[in-house]
Amino acid sequence: MIKMKLCTPIYKNNLLLYTVLNPFVRRGMKIVGMEKADVIVIGAGAAGIAASCRLLQNNIQNILILEARNRIGGRIHSIQVDGSSIDLGAQWCHGEENNVVYTLAKDLDVLSPSINDYTSFNLYSPTLFLDKDVVEQILAISMMIADDMEALENSEENFGEYFKKRFLAEIGKQLQQEFTPQFTNALMDWIHKLEMCLNACPTWYDLSAKGLIHFKSCDGNYYLHWRDRGYKTILDILMGEFSDPERKLPIREKIVFNKTVTRILTDKQIGVTILCSDGSRYNAKQVLVTLPLGVLKKTRNSLFEPQLPLYKVDAINGLGFGTVNKIFLKFPLQWWQRDCQGISTVWSEKDIEYVSKEFPHGPVQGGKSWLESIFGFYPIDSHSNILLVWVVGSLVEEIEKLTNDVIISGLMFVLKYFVGSRYPDIPNPDAVICSKWNSDPYTCGSYSYRSILSNKMNVFASDLAKPISLNDKPVLMFAGEATSSHQYSTVHGAISSGFREADRIISTYKKAEPKSKL
Incomplete structure (x- = not known):
């Protein structure tokens, strides 16, 4: 009798390929058809909406936004009480100079000085x-x-x-x-x-x-309120839904709600594959992660395959994130x-x-x-x-x-x-x-701060913001208020970070465009 040595397939060490290709694994799990896009944005908060709008405005149309909740906004959460909005999250436009929120809203007659400064x-x-x-x-x-x-x-x-x-x-x-x-x-x-x-x-x-x-x-003015509209007004402005119907972007049709991302798998051949808790899968050439730092702290060891570089793990561990x-x-x-x-x-x-x-x-x-x-x-x-x-x-x-x-x-x-x-x-x-906000699984807190631990570890927001590249192309990017070096903990910091990463994606498209011979 000839003894046969069972060889471990070469894809066993690659979780994505192993899951997709191994028939024994495949029989034991629910395989759902994989949807593809050029760019997938994880999170429909301020950073995710801002980035997606910028991409659409620059004719990058094949995008998807995966949002775990059944609403947009993230830590912007305006609710109606007796016909006017109150804000459970972000409440004021903080300042006017070098503030993208103020720049977007200043000519629309939606902001007023708060009664309490x-x-x-x-x-x-x-x-x-x-x-x-x-x-x-x-x-x-x-x-x-x-x-x-x-x-x-x-x-x-x-x-x-x-x-x-x-x-x-x-x-x-x-x-x-x-x-x-x-x-x-x-x-x-x-x-x-x-x-x-x-x-x-x-x-x-x-x-x-x-x-x-x-x-x-x-x-x-550091405390400008949104009258009876709530901070959600800035989302309407970004999406072109506030005043002029002709400027409306098709952003809502790009959002898939109730999608809790459980794994983000990066591979040189396949690109970035995203697994969700309901068994659905998505594949993209580039992915923008806009998860709050509190969520990254909870999921950093299980969310990414391969694991994030040490400098980024240190930034996630060292930067502070708390609750008000x-x-x-x-x-x-x-x-x-x-x-x-x-x-x-x-x-x-x-x-x-x-x-x-x-x-x-x-x-x-x-x-x-x-x-x-x-x-x-x-x-x-x-x-x-x-x-x-x-x-x-x-x-x-x-x-x-x-x-x-x-x-x-x-x-x-x-x-x-x-x-x-x-x-x-x-x-x-x-x-x-x-x-x-602390027990909300999609925020795990309110906003970021510079902790004494970040001093000792010598980590900065720029470490969190740095993209991960494959083949000299950024494929996994990060946005959100915690990635802002100087405007962290604010909505204007979050929106600016979304624009920053959208511009990074746009620049890769421009580099890939064939150069004219003229």
Whole structure:
């Protein structure tokens, strides 16, 4: 008897070829016909829509957009409440100069200055005397410290350590008066929450002081709202659907909804093949990945075949991505003053102890109730009877699990505790609407920041943005706010990144065009 040696096929090491060609594997799985396109964009958020529109405008028509949700927009999520929009995600056009969102919208009469510019605050505490003039001076000092680019650039510390040292030194020097530790700690805690709100970091100890210099603000009005339309207006503008029907792009017919991408397989011969959770498969010459950094962090080891280069894995691991959530309280009437800039809650140790004892419902961390994660209650432009509550910090994941009843009870307890003496007749809200960006599997958070880990690992947004090439041609590209070196965490950064990668794809087409002999 002759013993035969079973040879492993040469394609066994290539998952794509092995899956497609091996008959034994093929019999055990559902094979669906593969749809092909020149370019596939993964994600119909701001970056994906922007890139796709740019491609269509440059006559690259054979494209597909795979979107896991049943809607476009990603972290732009405008919903209707009583005939006007509120934004669960992105809310303002931040600035005018060098801001692609403002450039696209400025002549269409859709933007207005917000009633709240988040530069002046009404601070409240039941147990501390907050002199308005002193508080304004202290907030001015804190802004000076946060904006000291030279000091930030020379710091190797996390932002929390950097700020606390500077803050205590500066208020002693500039104000020339003694403050109790309870007073300074409570104000620093509120400023800490402000920084968590701005940067989506779990704590300011996770935030790189030096990394803050990377972000470049756009000059001009920094809080422009979309009136009653919501931020989704920018998507309508991009797609040519806002005003002129003749400018409308056929973008919606390119989108395939409810397509959760599970594998992205790159091969020199086949190109890029995409596998989806429903068994469908797609093949393209070039693929643009616009997944949020939070999703890349969760899927980096399973999503790509072959694995991503080490520099890109390091960037995914090192760059920060966190969560800021919104809770909208809709009241039967506006019970706060018309010129109210919001109710910013300053928590003393006594406040923390009292609230933890008197409202024992919901998660607790380090002896602090989840209610201490509240940054404040703020009016919004589109609805006079709605207050927006910002929720920050390391408990956001647990807070997302709370029932609406517990959330309403907790927030009303805080409101009455902090401002019940000023507003004795606060009615119960009619409704509560909560964002849950951390538990959303298609975002896994809100937006990116420069972490202290990114400093130590020496990684940058440019590492995440760098394309992967085969045969000297970019085939796997990356866009999204986290890939922006200086406008990360913003919609204008996301849109600019989509344009950047679309232009990269367009340039490959131009290189491939036959040159005229004339």
